[in-house]
Amino acid sequence: MLLTDYFRSTPDLTWDIALSCGVTHGTIRLPEDDAFDVTSAAHLHTVCERFRERGITPIIVEPLPNELHDHIKAGDAMRDECIEKFIILMKNLAAEGIHTVCFNFMAHYGWTRTAKNLPERGGASVTGFDLAEFLPDETVLTHDQMWKNYEYFVKAAVPYAEQYGVKLALHPDDPPLANLGGVARIFTSLDAIKRGISVVDSPNLGVTFCQACYRLMGERLEDAIPALRDKIFFIHFRNVCGDKTCFRETFHDNGEIDMAAAMRLYMENGVDVPIRVDHVPTMPWEQSDVAGYDAIGRLFAIGYLKGIIEGATYGNP
Known part of the structure; x- marks a missing residue:
């Protein structure tokens, strides 16, 4: 396994903590301000050099x-233009040595929580979700529309x-x-994920295995x-309690997933990503900045993950 962590595009405390914990490879979020041109090789290079100068090698972009x-997900009038821009971005990413993009197909709402301080x-x-507390707006997209948009x-x-040698790693819906x-x-079941990555028969189309989402689907790891x-191109190593209609996130050692057993499963199946x-x-x-992505909690989480990896590989060549 290659240990990485999630970084916003400008230095903050999460950079310092990850580096202190021994993380040297980055899953990076690209800038989202008007000054950043997503099709500019020069702009992307500047961002990547910012990481490299701190000792972090960017290897994954998340999200698209x-x-x-x-x-693209909504399939609106700007879809084709945005796909063309993404194709240019993939070319530029490959030139920077970034060969994986984690993407999802959750239209309109994205990953959703109804509480941030459980x-x-x-x-x-921690964050959590309760369907009874979710307040929707009036947006409507059907399953048929979503499948057509995804396949397109x-x-x-x-x-x-x-x-360009870029892997597209599909993240499941959260909540599923x-x-x-x-x-x-x-993308709310294992069968749906299988269907999604079979639309095009390609070694470059696979999954981000967010194990908590599969747990909430009711699937067995x-x-x-x-x-x-x-x-499996990429793993999100996360734990939860509850079901897809009502759940909360947890410390990595305090949820319903047996994390050590999960790591053994990856290794027994040759998943080394x-x-x-x-x-x-x-x-x-x-003081919370972005719930779920605050800095200090990463100290425990990264150390825990390192220990799980080392424990699972101890005594193995």
């Missing part, structure tokens, strides 16, 4: 920039992903509900990991 992806161990707080995108993008406020969600083993801790609690004395 929303300025493009929102139109109590966790020792006074820490991957059929257009994957040939260029192959040409069939419908969220009138907007259909299509003992089934899902072997089924997708050759298509970049991995990151994903969401973490906000610590009791921490």
Whole structure:
């Protein structure tokens, strides 16, 4: 496994903490301000050099920039222009040594939580979701529309992903509900994921295996990991309690997933890919910046993940 962590595009405390914990490879979020041109090789190079100068090698972009992806998922009038820009971006990413893009197909709402400060161990707080508390707007997209939009995108993008050596890693819907406020969600089961990555038969189309999402789907990791083993490009190592209609996130060692067993499953199935801790609690004395992505909780999470990896590989060549 290659340990990575999630970084915003300008230095902050998460950079310092990850480096202090021994993380040297970055899953990076590209800038989202008007000054950044997503098609500019020079702009991308500047961002990548910022990481390299701090000792972080960028290897994954997550997410596909929303300025493009929102139109692609909705299938609106700007879709084709945005796909063309993404193709240019893939070429530029490959030139920078970045060969994986984590993308999702959650239209309109993205990953969704109804609470950001649920109590966790020792006074820490976590995010959670309760369908009964979700307040939708009037946007409507059907399952048929969403599948057509997804198929249109991957059929257009994957040939260029192959040409440039970029892997497209599909993240499941979070939460994995069939419908969220009138907007259909299509990647809510293992079978749906299999269908999605079979639209185009390509070694460059696979998955980001967010294990907590599969747990919330009701899938067994003992089934899902072997089924997708050759298509897992990236892992989100996260834990949860509850089900897809009502759940909360947890410390990595305090949820319903047996994390050590999950790591053994990856290794037994030959899954040796970049991995990151994903969401973490906000610590009791921490001022929350972005719930799930606050800095101090990463100290425990990264250390825990390193220990799980080392424990699973101890004594093995």
